Amino acid sequence: MRRVSLSQGLSVGLTCSLTLVLLLLAHTSTVFANGMAASGIDALHRAAGAQLDHLPTQEIDQFWQHLQQQYGGYLPDDSGPSLIKSLLDGGFQPKHLISGLTRYFLSSVVDHARLVGGILILTVVAAVLETMQAAFEQQTVSRVAYAVIFLVLLVLAIGSFTEAIATARHAIETMDHFMLATIPLSVALLAASGSLASAAFFQPMMLFTVHFITNLVFFIVFPLVFFSAILDVTSTLSETYRLTRLASLMRASGLTILGLALSGFLGVITIQGVGKGIVDGVGMRVVKFSVGTFVPVIGKAVSDAAETVLTASLLVRNAIGVAGLVIIAGITIFPALKILAMSFLYSGSAALMQPLGDSPMLSCLGTLAKSMLLLFACVMAVGVMFFLAVCILLAASNLAVVMA
Structure with missing residues (x-):
């Protein structure tokens, strides 16, 4: 019985010892794996930083610095002079952005309240003269005074609309310059990471489209919106000869185009x-499998090293793409909010003046507010189009890497 109990004790002791050893080995392997993962992430960040240091990102940084100088009080101020490095390091925090946009609006x-206040005063004086015309013995004098005030109001309003x-032209022109500065770098990174089909497609397509859309807006859409506003305003001068239907046709044509x-x-x-992203992904996967399988001895090591380089390149490309999205959003939103504020002021003035009666000046203010709202829509449409173009470029490149 003693031998049995002794053997049982030895077996229990050995079992406990083996269990303890296995637990220690499991813990050690977990710590080692975590350490290897952390070191791998650090190595990946170092490789991405080394690639970024050799890339010509000065133009993108200049656009970001220009935005900081122009709208510095309304943008996040913790990103530093280089937005790309801040995004790569995780230092860009877009907090208080909504409050900043609200404060800018x-x-x-x-800023435009003084001009609209002057227009509002002139509108009140003109409405009073129009109401009191019957009280004057010579109505010609009151009509001349009303016409002079109305012409002054038209000059101020058209100057504000100009x-x-x-502002809208400058915003779209800045977007055009930024896209032309960003596309070659992004496409070069696409080609360097193996996405040759995507690079061959996006390079001519994006350059052609940016030029085409910019010229289309400058030479067709904006003139149609401008002349439609002028026709609507001049139609308020006469009750007999009106061109409001032609103005509506021009406005609808611009928006349709x-x-x-x-x-x-x-x-x-x-x-x-x-x-193209799917084609690149399949091609990269075939190349990776071929190198890892058919190259003797060092094929697997070469395949792993190439995967590390491609992943680091993907980080850099995504950082540049996200920086482009942030800058395009800044270039678009701030001028659009300025135009929206002007439209809001004219709409508010027309609403305040409505109790004085339905006058031509009231129609003029409402027409200008509607035309400025169309300008706001044009700027936002072009900005959203460029924004989505960069998003699609990023999605195509990421799709190729994920498939590989």
């Missing part, structure tokens, strides 16, 4: 971009 309202068009261009561009670039 209110400041734009305050400023809104200049812009909508068709936007739909066609996004449809083509989405279908073709995703297709």
